[in-house]
Amino acid sequence: MGRILLIWRLVLGDIRRRPVQAAMLVLMIVTTTTTLTLGLALHKVTDSPFARTRAATRGPDVVAQIAPQSGAVARPATQFASLLRSGQVTAISGPYPFSIASLTAPGIDILAQAEGRDLAPAKLDQPALTEGSWVRPGGAVLESGFAASLGLKPGDAIHLNGHRFTVAGVAVSAAQCFYPVTKPGVIWLTRTDAERLAPRAQALGYVLNLKLAHPEAVEDFAFGPIGNAFFNQPSNEVVTSLQTWLDIRHEDFQVISVDEKGLLISSSLLALVALATIAVVVGARMTEQTRRVGLLKAVGATPWLVAAVVLAEHLLLALLAAVAGVAAGKLLAPLLTDPGAGLLGSPPAPPLPATAILIVVAVAVAVAVTATLVPAVRAARVSTIRALADPAHPPRRRPWLIALSARLPVPLLFGLRLLARRPRRAALTAASLTIAVAMLVAALSLQHRIDVHDQTNAGYLVGSGSVADRVSHLVYLLSGILVVLAGVTAMFTTWATAIDAQRPTALARALGATPRQVGVGLTAAQLIPGLIAACLGIPVGLGLYQAAGGHLHEASPPLLWLLALIPGTLIVVAALTAIPARLGATRSPAEVLRSD
Amino acid sequence: MTEPILAGGEPILAARTLSKEYGTASALVRAVDDVSLTVNQGESVAIVGPSGCGKSTLLYLLGGLERPTAGTLALDSQPIHDMPESRLARLRRHAVGFVFQAFHLVDELTALENIELPALLAGASPSAARERARDLLEQVDLSDRAAHLPSALSGGQRQRVAIARALANRPRVVLADEPTGNLDSAATTDVLRLFDQLRTAGQTLVVVTHDSRVAATADRLISMRDGAFVDETRLTGGSARSLTEITGLEA
Ligand SMILES: Nc1ncnc2c1ncn2[C@@H]1O[C@H](COP(=O)(O)OP(=O)(O)OP(=O)(O)O)[C@@H](O)[C@H]1O
Numbered sequence: 001m002g003r004i005l006l007i008w009r010l011v012l013g014d015i016r017r018r019p020v021q022a023a024m025l026v027l028m029i030v031t032t033t034t035t036l037t038l039g040l041a042l043h044k045v046t047d048s049p050f051a052r053t054r055a056a057t058r059g060p061d062v063v064a065q066i067a068p069q070s071g072a073v074a075r076p077a078t079q080f081a082s083l084l085r086s087g088q089v090t091a092i093s094g095p096y097p098f099s100i101a102s103l104t105a106p107g108i109d110i111l112a113q114a115e116g117r118d119l120a121p122a123k124l125d126q127p128a129l130t131e132g133s134w135v136r137p138g139g140a141v142l143e144s145g146f147a148a149s150l151g152l153k154p155g156d157a158i159h160l161n162g163h164r165f166t167v168a169g170v171a172v173s174a175a176q177c178f179y180p181v182t183k184p185g186v187i188w189l190t191r192t193d194a195e196r197l198a199p200r201a202q203a204l205g206y207v208l209n210l211k212l213a214h215p216e217a218v219e220d221f222a223f224g225p226i227g228n229a230f231f232n233q234p235s236n237e238v239v240t241s242l243q244t245w246l247d248i249r250h251e252d253f254q255v256i257s258v259d260e261k262g263l264l265i266s267s268s269l270l271a272l273v274a275l276a277t278i279a280v281v282v283g284a285r286m287t288e289q290t291r292r293v294g295l296l297k298a299v300g301a302t303p304w305l306v307a308a309v310v311l312a313e314h315l316l317l318a319l320l321a322a323v324a325g326v327a328a329g330k331l332l333a334p335l336l337t338d339p340g341a342g343l344l345g346s347p348p349a350p351p352l353p354a355t356a357i358l359i360v361v362a363v364a365v366a367v368a369v370t371a372t373l374v375p376a377v378r379a380a381r382v383s384t385i386r387a388l389a390d391p392a393h394p395p396r397r398r399p400w401l402i403a404l405s406a407r408l409p410v411p412l413l414f415g416l417r418l419l420a421r422r423p424r425r426a427a428l429t430a431a432s433l434t435i436a437v438a439m440l441v442a443a444l445s446l447q448h449r450i451d452v453h454d455q456t457n458a459g460y461l462v463g464s465g466s467v468a469d470r471v472s473h474l475v476y477l478l479s480g481i482l483v484v485l486a487g488v489t490a491m492f493t494t495w496a497t498a499i500d501a502q503r504p505t506a507l508a509r510a511l512g513a514t515p516r517q518v519g520v521g522l523t524a525a526q527l528i529p530g531l532i533a534a535c536l537g538i539p540v541g542l543g544l545y546q547a548a549g550g551h552l553h554e555a556s557p558p559l560l561w562l563l564a565l566i567p568g569t570l571i572v573v574a575a576l577t578a579i580p581a582r583l584g585a586t587r588s589p590a591e592v593l594r595s596d
Numbered sequence: 597m598t599e600p601i602l603a604g605g606e607p608i609l610a611a612r613t614l615s616k617e618y619g620t621a622s623a624l625v626r627a628v629d630d631v632s633l634t635v636n637q638g639e640s641v642a643i644v645g646p647s648g649c650g651k652s653t654l655l656y657l658l659g660g661l662e663r664p665t666a667g668t669l670a671l672d673s674q675p676i677h678d679m680p681e682s683r684l685a686r687l688r689r690h691a692v693g694f695v696f697q698a699f700h701l702v703d704e705l706t707a708l709e710n711i712e713l714p715a716l717l718a719g720a721s722p723s724a725a726r727e728r729a730r731d732l733l734e735q736v737d738l739s740d741r742a743a744h745l746p747s748a749l750s751g752g753q754r755q756r757v758a759i760a761r762a763l764a765n766r767p768r769v770v771l772a773d774e775p776t777g778n779l780d781s782a783a784t785t786d787v788l789r790l791f792d793q794l795r796t797a798g799q800t801l802v803v804v805t806h807d808s809r810v811a812a813t814a815d816r817l818i819s820m821r822d823g824a825f826v827d828e829t830r831l832t833g834g835s836a837r838s839l840t841e842i843t844g845l846e847a
């Protein structure tokens with residue numbers, strides 16, 4: 001008990017002694033677990049939306065339609081008969097009457113396919129509500145893509161061929177592609193309402209949904225004798241069409257796959273970066289722990305107590321941060337998943353199950369602890385004297401660099417030696433800045449692809465809330481998260497380096513360097529890894545984007561944007577370093593040098 | 597330190613009613629309290645006193661590494677208590693050399709590289725800095741350790757390197773804070789001998805110390821208590837006494 005109390009006190013003591021660092025670690029883990037949660041939520045949305053829609057709506061294998069030629073009347077009983085005779089059909093729903101009606105509302109005047117449905121759920125193709133309730137007399141249900149595009153929601157009033165209706169709900173269906181791929185957009189009414197809309201019986205068409213014994217053999221059915229018999233109706237009577245579930249899926253994918261890939265790239269990138277960043281932060285923090293370990297051991301702590309203190313501290317911080325991060329992620333998730341669901345024409349993703357949340361927390365904590373474990377065990381085993389005498393990584397000596405820097409102006413001399421002193425820290429800085437730049441490049445590529453996509457489809461996807469609009473909305477959100485994460489990473493590494501450089505800075509000033517010289521030197525020490533990172537980050541980002549399924553040959557971001565990232569990165573790094581560099585340059589050197 | 601300088605020359609350091617406070621209200625510490633002190637060229641001054649009486653703080657004030665809360669301070673006839681930081685840094689380069697109790701050598705630089713560092717920071721050419729460093733290394737009797745890293749030197753050797761480093765820019769005054777605090781008695785003797793040489797050569801010196809043997813090498817001995825001077829002794833012929841006599845050891 002006493003030992004646990006001691007560990008607790010040491011842990012609290014260390015956190016209090018270096019609150020900025022602890023806060024930084026917490027901030028990093030919060031950001032990364034938030035993004036991880038968002039990534040998972042996003043994945044749920046993008047994960048095979050068609051299959052989910054099909055399962056949720058008991059999607060048909062074949063959708064047959066007849067539309068009467070002008071003057072003729074559709075006779076569903078005889079015209080669908082050839083299909084119904086087939087032994088392969090195991091279930092049907094319909095035939096449902098439909099007509100093409102003009103939908104009007106303030107600011108809206110568009111054609112819609114109004115389909116008459118039963119109040120009771122259908123055995124096949126029962127559209128799944130994403131909002132509101134199912135059809136009722138006077139109440140219409142809009143296909144989700146159509147509703148989003150028109151900006152209609154339950155409760156809104158609309159007119160169909162002059163008859164007044166209320167939007168009762170919004171739903172998705174796997175019996176046709178979502179609007180605007182399927183045009184005109186679909187709207188479901190009661191049978192009576194749908195029949196009432198038709199100016200005369202001649203205007204009514206019919207839809208029949210079929211379930212087959214072998215859905216995978218649907219093409220044999222559609223293009224075999226049965227399908228042919230259906231198609232070969234007297235052409236002056238009806239126009240027939242037969243859509244298989246494979247056709248619908250294929251058409252859906254034409255539009256979705258592009259966007260789905262964008263979402264997938266982003267969410268996998270987020271997850272990857274999140275994990276890497278935690279490891280980087282914990283690693284950076286651990287390099288400063290060895291001296292403290294030596295002190296603990298010198299006053300009689302056992303190696304295991306030492307390891308326990310180090311582990312307990314990071315476990316505590318990681319756990320707190322992970323829980324906060326997941327909570328934030330869950331709060332933010334609807335921002336991403338709601339437009340995502342509408343975009344993909346699928347029912348809303350089920351909320352993240354508790355196990356997924358547990359996994360996020362467990363992964364964050366596991367990464368933090370794993371990153372701590374190696375240094376903790378090493379710290380526990382290192383000899384007390386060595387630990388006391390020297391920090392974890394004694395500064396490196398690079399004779400050629402020291403000789404070279406002696407010939408350079410004082411700020412560069414100082415900056416270069418700082419850099420050479422901690423090559424691993426410099427590499428870490430370069431690595432995390434590379435990740436940050438790569439994230440930006442990937443975000444830019446994604447954004448650019450949306451721009452290109454928007455332009456090529458300008459005439460096709462019209463109206464506010466079009467697919468393209470919603471995709472860019474999503475991409476902006478994702479890019480925003482990526483940029484925040486990149487910024488936090490860059491800030492942390494520059495701070496850590498500046499803190500690490502405190503003593504050499506104070507000493508250089510005691511030996512005669514001016515505040516300006518050390519300030520510029522500190523910044524230079526960051527700009528060198530920054531430059532390397534900017535140059536590496538661009539190809540890495542493009543590679544990541546490509547690897548995650550992006551198509552660079554279709555739309556790679558303009559070279560100028562990419563090149564602008566190099567000075568951009570340097571400016572941001574210089575700005576981020578400015579504050580710690582100023583602190584280091586103006587803080588009384590006596591204070592730093594005497595704390596020893 | 598090679599050219600002979602007359603003791604009792606011009607004042608190098610002139611502090612008037614100097615005070616330094618840390619913290620505020622109930623946590624207020626008056627580390628240095630209304631201290632006036634003049635150190636003339638060629639003089640060597642020792643400051644002694646119990647732990648926590650403000651010796652280090654005074655030394656950092658005198659060297660311009662810390663700003664006084666009140667009072668005035670002139671270094672080499674220039675008022676520095678309110679001098680802008682960068683001007684002060686440039687003045688300090690050639691006016692002050694610091695020796696710390698904890699040596700504060702740069703771990704990854706060799707003895708020679710450590711010594712040439714202040715000259716490089718002051719803008720000397722690499723070759724001039726190197727030459728000066730070699731001279732100094734010879735003076736502190738460590739020519740054969742030029743290429744050694746601090747971790748490969750004994751405590752006394754490290755402190756001698758630190759003293760050589762403090763001399764790199766031929767400062768008007770050397771300020772040393774407990775230069776023997778981390779050393780055993782044999783190493784202390786090495787350092788004492790070096791200070792004695794410096795004093796004889798006319799180097800102005802201010803040494804803060806616990807060690808009476810170090811104090812005994814000075815011309816003037818100042819005692820401090822609670823941030824203020826309580827006693828000042830002019831050591832009669834401090835320079836005339838031999839080191840052997842002071843240390844009680846064979847030199
Ligand atoms: N940054 C600071 N904040 C608050 N108090 C301080 C600070 N630095 C020093 N002090 C206090 O100022 C007083 C003088 O400190 P100083 O280091 O000058 O003592 P000293 O005489 O050198 O002691 P020692 O012989 O132990 O080295 C002490 O009481 C110390 O606690």
Ligand SMILES: [Mg+2]
Pocket residue numbers: 651652653773774
């Ligand atoms: Mg002291």
